[in-house]
Amino acid sequence: MTCxxxxxxxPWILNGSASDEIRQSFRAHLSTxxxxxxxxxxxxxxxxxxxxxxxxxxxxxxxxxxxxxxxxQRWLQAHLETxxxxxxxxxxxxTSAALLRKKPFPWRNFAALAATLLxxxxxxxxxxxxxxxxxxxxxxxxxxxxxxTNTPIALDRNAQQILLILYPNNRPPYWQIEVFSGTxxxxxxxxxxxxSDGSVSLLLPPPSQSEGWRIVLSAAGDQEEFNCEWRHPxx
Amino acid sequence: xxxxLFTRHYLxxxxxxxxxxxxxxxxxxxxxxxxxxxxxxxxxQSVHQELITYLSQNHQSIxxxxxxxxxRIATHRxxxxxxxxxxxxxxxxxxDLQDGHPQAxxxxxxxxxxxLVARVMxxxxxxxxxxWLRIAAGDSYQEIASALQISAGSLRVKxxxxxxxxxxxxxxxxxxxxxxxxxxxxxxxxxxxxx
Numbered sequence: 001m002t003c004x005x006x007x008x009x010x011p012w013i014l015n016g017s018a019s020d021e022i023r024q025s026f027r028a029h030l031s032t033x034x035x036x037x038x039x040x041x042x043x044x045x046x047x048x049x050x051x052x053x054x055x056x057x058x059x060x061x062x063x064x065x066x067x068x069x070x071x072x073q074r075w076l077q078a079h080l081e082t083x084x085x086x087x088x089x090x091x092x093x094x095t096s097a098a099l100l101r102k103k104p105f106p107w108r109n110f111a112a113l114a115a116t117l118l119x120x121x122x123x124x125x126x127x128x129x130x131x132x133x134x135x136x137x138x139x140x141x142x143x144x145x146x147x148x149t150n151t152p153i154a155l156d157r158n159a160q161q162i163l164l165i166l167y168p169n170n171r172p173p174y175w176q177i178e179v180f181s182g183t184x185x186x187x188x189x190x191x192x193x194x195x196s197d198g199s200v201s202l203l204l205p206p207p208s209q210s211e212g213w214r215i216v217l218s219a220a221g222d223q224e225e226f227n228c229e230w231r232h233p234x235x
Numbered sequence: 236x237x238x239x240l241f242t243r244h245y246l247x248x249x250x251x252x253x254x255x256x257x258x259x260x261x262x263x264x265x266x267x268x269x270x271x272x273x274x275x276x277x278x279x280q281s282v283h284q285e286l287i288t289y290l291s292q293n294h295q296s297i298x299x300x301x302x303x304x305x306x307r308i309a310t311h312r313x314x315x316x317x318x319x320x321x322x323x324x325x326x327x328x329x330x331d332l333q334d335g336h337p338q339a340x341x342x343x344x345x346x347x348x349x350x351l352v353a354r355v356m357x358x359x360x361x362x363x364x365x366x367w368l369r370i371a372a373g374d375s376y377q378e379i380a381s382a383l384q385i386s387a388g389s390l391r392v393k394x395x396x397x398x399x400x401x402x403x404x405x406x407x408x409x410x411x412x413x414x415x416x417x418x419x420x421x422x423x424x425x426x427x428x429x430x
Contacts, residue, residue: 064306
């Protein structure tokens with residue numbers, strides 16, 4: 001076959017419908033022909049152009065708030081109004097982008113609150129005695145099945161509370177949550193509703209020493225487990 | 236956060252850094268978890284592989300957030316995986332032409348490149364799109380020729396012409412870009428420009 005003939009056959013080689021003989025013959029030819037390699041790249045590019053859906057990069061750029069040309073934005077909007085699958089894709093990408101921007105604790109608000117409370121202490125006297133402001137260490141956790149390693153989490157020496165944000169795979173209306181250290185159950189919450197993104201947050205006192213926690217989430221028919229190893233600053 | 240240092244630790248295989256990046260990939264793919272199912276674990280590994288290959292070969296310092304880079308790639312790959320499930324499987328390509336290759340990865344990070352594809356998509360003829368959608372669906376050239384009531388030879392020539400037309404449109408748009416805003420082109424961080 002000539003390079004011109006290969007060029008005509010390329011779409012059917014790429015879609016897998018060409019015979020085995022033709023595909024093997026093309027692979028052998030490709031290893032020695034730069035012209036056909038260039039044609040293959042062009043054909044791949046054309047494949048993207050003739051798709052039924054916008055390039056994925058447009059979806060992710062929109063989700064992550066990149067500035068796109070106005071005509072491309074209008075074209076995308078028109079497509080979203082008629083496509084059954086792209087709006088779902090975009091929504092999932094936007095949820096993902098929101099997780100990137102998500103701050104586990106509003107430190108600025110916390111600093112403003114701390115300043116206000118300090119001013120209150122300076123002006124007046126509180127019958128209950130001085131109140132302490134807790135420092136909160138926030139940690140995100142994925143289910144065990146998803147995590148390749150269980151690297152110990154270093155506890156911040158100033159942390160007076162830990163905010164554990166769990167990301168279970170399933171989304172029942174409520175979870176029962178139990179936190180164990182070894183066989184000893186430390187905490188139990190009978191009904192906790194997940195947030196809109198499916199995550200669950202627990203605000204707990206930090207462990208007093210290095211130890212492992214097993215957090216079990218249970219709902220009708222579902223159980224997910226999260227394990228974490230704490231490394232205490234004193235050890 | 237010193238992303239340069241973080242990237243170096245990552246490429247050196249530091250366990251804590253690798254673990255952190257895995258957590259980020261999992262978080263980024265969280266909203267796709269129902270569709271990905273068991274494939275999510277494989278996706279984590281393949282994103283790691285892409286990142287390591289890309290960073291090793293490009294030797295560029297990460298000025299913007301490495302975390303944001305990981306997030307984008309993981310989100311892109313999640314959508315790509317979901318779309319593949321409804322597509323006809325295509326031929327195994329040579330490694331450097333597969334989607335996960337660093338050169339392909341550069342396209343992910345460039346909204347400019349995506350906008351160009353979008354503009355060509357807007358300009359191509361419906362007849363061309365119809366032929367290529369059948370190709371993407373996995374139909375053989377005999378099947379498509381029969382459906383369109385043309386000869387197999389004519390069909391192959393038409394498909395090639397459509398491809399060349401798309402290429403011409405792209406080249407025209409690229410030329411327009413160069414003459415319109417010659418000093419805005421050089422951006423390697425994936426920010427979009429007005430084209």
